[in-house]
Amino acid sequence: IKAIELNNSTYQLAKENLKEFDNIQVFNDDILSFDFSKLNEKADLIICEMLDTALIDEEEVPVLNRARKFLKEDGEIIPRGMINSAEAIFMNNHFIQYEDDEYSPIYVSLGESVVYSEFDFMDEIDCKFSAEMELKIYGREELDEIGFEENLNEERYEKFNFKENFNIEEDKLKINGIKITSFTKMNDNIICGPTPMLNPAMLIPIEETEVKCGDAIRLRLEYVMGGGVESIRTEILEINHMD
Numbered sequence: 579i580k581a582i583e584l585n586n587s588t589y590q591l592a593k594e595n596l597k598e599f600d601n602i603q604v605f606n607d608d609i610l611s612f613d614f615s616k617l618n619e620k621a622d623l624i625i626c627e628m629l630d631t632a633l634i635d636e637e638e639v640p641v642l643n644r645a646r647k648f649l650k651e652d653g654e655i656i657p658r659g660m661i662n663s664a665e666a667i668f669m670n671n672h673f674i675q676y677e678d679d680e681y682s683p684i685y686v687s688l689g690e691s692v693v694y695s696e697f698d699f700m701d702e703i704d705c706k707f708s709a710e711m712e713l714k715i716y717g718r719e720e721l722d723e724i725g726f727e728e729n730l731n732e733e734r735y736e737k738f739n740f741k742e743n744f745n746i747e748e749d750k751l752k753i754n755g756i757k758i759t760s761f762t763k764m765n766d767n768i769i770c771g772p773t774p775m776l777n778p779a780m781l782i783p784i785e786e787t788e789v790k791c792g793d794a795i796r797l798r799l800e801y802v803m804g805g806g807v808e809s810i811r812t813e814i815l816e817i818n819h820m821d
């Protein structure tokens with residue numbers, strides 16, 4: 579087993595924790611420049627957990643793009659891939675927020691989440707990601723079913739005057755963000771949804787826009803996987819009304 583860790587203090591801890599295993603070799607190096615030729619053979623299995631929501635902020639994709647070249651033809655990678663979905667939301671703050679242990683952003687969902695990308699980590703993946711997606715706003719009946727208007731009376735929404743942004747009678751709703759949910763494919767049979775620790779849902783601001791029930795929002799989402807949240811760009815391309 580060869581373990582490669584970039585951070586020196588993490589490497590020191592790993593070495594200490596693993597010192598009783600004489601079949602594990604730990605390297606303090608950057609996988610992006612590591613000289614794999616010094617390992618005598620290619621890997622049967624690569625385990626790489628540099629995961630984060632939509633793979634934007636950590637280096638899973640660039641690291642795997644390099645490490646994969648040193649995987650045997652019949653080798654495997656764990657985790658195996660990722661599926662990302664997005665939905666239209668209205669949120670309290672107009673900046674990137676994670677729904678994690680320390681922080682619970684206040685937001686309401688205005689439509690179902692739709693899958694906009696799926697990656698198999700066995701494939702070479704372009705770090706520069708760009709997708710156009712269509713996000714559907716709930717129809718009037720769906721809003722009634724989920725008790726949208728009543729829910730806005732909850733204290734957390736009242737505190738931020740959410741109600742001011744929605745007039746269901748007059749068919750006036752507002753969106754100002756999208757919520758990204760990532761699902762990790764551990765293998766062909768196991769999919770792990772978001773947890774506060776692993777890939778918590780991420781809220782990304784978009785231009786504040788008035789919409790109507792049943793509208794379809796065509797939106798472009800771009801980012802660099804491994805390039806950090808600063809690389810995220812969004813653009814509303816078109817709003818299609820139902821009638």
Ligand SMILES: C[S@@+](CC[C@H](N)C(=O)[O-])C[C@H]1O[C@@H](n2cnc3c(N)ncnc32)[C@H](O)[C@@H]1O
Nearest residue numbers: 582583584585588607608609610627628629637
């Ligand atoms: C998300 S953490 C892994 C956490 C681990 N799975 C656990 O549960 O404790 C990712 C690790 O990859 C290391 N790392 C990030 N980029 C790297 C690179 N280019 N080469 C080697 N290690 C890297 C980080 O220093 C960090 O220790």
